[in-house]
Amino acid sequence: MPSTTLRISGGTATVEYDITGTGPGLVLVHGTAATREQWGPLTEAVAGRFTVVAPDLSGSGGTTDHGGPVTLADLADEVLAAADHAGLDSFHLAGHSLGAAVATHIAGTRPERVRSLALHAGWVRTDTRMAAEFRYWLELLRVDAAYGTALFARAVPLMAFGPRYWEGVDAPAHEELVRALAGAIHGEGAARQTETDLAVDLRPLLGRIAAPTLVLASAHDRLIGAEQQQALRAGIAGARYAEIDAGHGAPGEDPAGFAAKLAAYLDERLTADREPTSAA
Missing domain, CATH: 3.40.50.1820 (Alpha/Beta hydrolase fold, catalytic domain)
Structure with a gap:
């Protein structure tokens, strides 16, 4: 590339x-x-x-x-x-x-x-409510980094997807998506970008x-x-x-x-x- x-x-x-x-x-x-x-x-x-x-x-x-x-x-x-x-x-x-x-x-x-x-x-x-969400992301990413969890990946669909996704997905397919997200997300990089999100004006x-x-x-x-x-x-x-x-x-x-x-x-x-x- x-x-x-x-x-x-x-x-x-x-x-x-x-x-x-x-x-x-x-x-x-x-x-x-x-x-x-x-x-x-x-x-x-x-x-x-x-x-x-x-x-x-x-x-x-x-x-x-x-x-x-x-x-x-x-x-x-x-x-x-x-x-x-x-x-x-x-x-x-x-x-x-x-x-x-x-x-x-x-x-x-x-x-x-x-x-x-x-x-x-x-x-x-970035208003107060958005900042609270971004800080929550940072906490999830810190826990993931410390304990090997996938809390941020599990939170992403809850935050990001609308009713049509939830009406059309079953539990196994959703868990497969969470595993794919966990493998794709670079935690340190996501945290750095989230810090940038916090400062947008x-x-x-x-x-x-x-x-x-x-x-x-x-x-x-x-x-x-x-x-x-x-x-x-x-x-x-x-x-x-x-x-x-x-x-x-x-x-x-x-x-x-x-x-x-x-x-x-x-x-x-x-x-x-x-x-x-x-x-x-």
């Missing part, structure tokens, strides 16, 4: 990323405790029309760094470094959860780079975002409240709003439906880019 090294606060990071397809650039940013593999269904859906770049953030997958705290700005720099290394001067940009916060940061600090923006399960500022940047934006909410998101989605919509000029019938973890709960929602928006932006500008 390609990789690129950059300086972030606290040291250096070597960012590993996937590059797939051909066409205008599309950069995808994963959520807390996930990896670039989260974007497989969407990449498959659009790789015939976009050059898709999907990096691992610090704490995930093949990306390595100094092992200390990372800021939202650090993660944004990692994403931009991957885009630069892949030869993308400007690009469409989509993010999920923490990835949506990173994408919002990029669109607000480097608006000339972003051709369109899609934010799923993003938020403006994007209020100063929303008014600087110039790209056409889709705010995509999950109808059954128990982590990111509806008021956060509406604050994103209100704070970003011209932002559109849509919902998916899933919980916070829509990329895992309904991979095909999630990919279809974003692919439709991206194809619309691709068509808009190709339309000739009318003469003044």
Whole structure:
């Protein structure tokens, strides 16, 4: 896999990323405790029309760094470094959860780079209730690290999935999912990313975002409240709003439906880019 090294606060990071397809650039940013593999269904859906770049953030997958705290700005720099290394001067940009916060940061600090923006399960500022949840995650991860338990993996579906998952799964299938999550989640990296979640405050940047934006909410998101989605919509000029019938973890709960929602928006932006500008 390609990789690129950059300086972030606290040291250096070597960012590993996937590059797939051909066409205008599309950069995808994963959520807390996930990896670039989260974007497989969407990449498959659009790789015939976009050059898709999907990096691992610090704490995930093949990306390595100094092992200390990372800021939202650090993660944004990692994403931009991957885009630069892949030869993308400007690009469409989509993010999920923490990835949506990173994408919002990029669109607000480097608006000339972003051709369109899609934010799923993003938020403006970590409020008291969200902070309490993130601190609970950190406690679970500490216990898992100390005792070899899988409490965080067991909590993820409770936090992330909506009614449709619970109505369609039986106990053995659910336990299989928990085992898979426990094997996939890197506890130390998840904790570092959760610390970054705690510090999110994007209020100063929303008014600087110039790209056409889709705010995509999950109808059954128990982590990111509806008021956060509406604050994103209100704070970003011209932002559109849509919902998916899933919980916070829509990329895992309904991979095909999630990919279809974003692919439709991206194809619309691709068509808009190709339309000739009318003469003044």
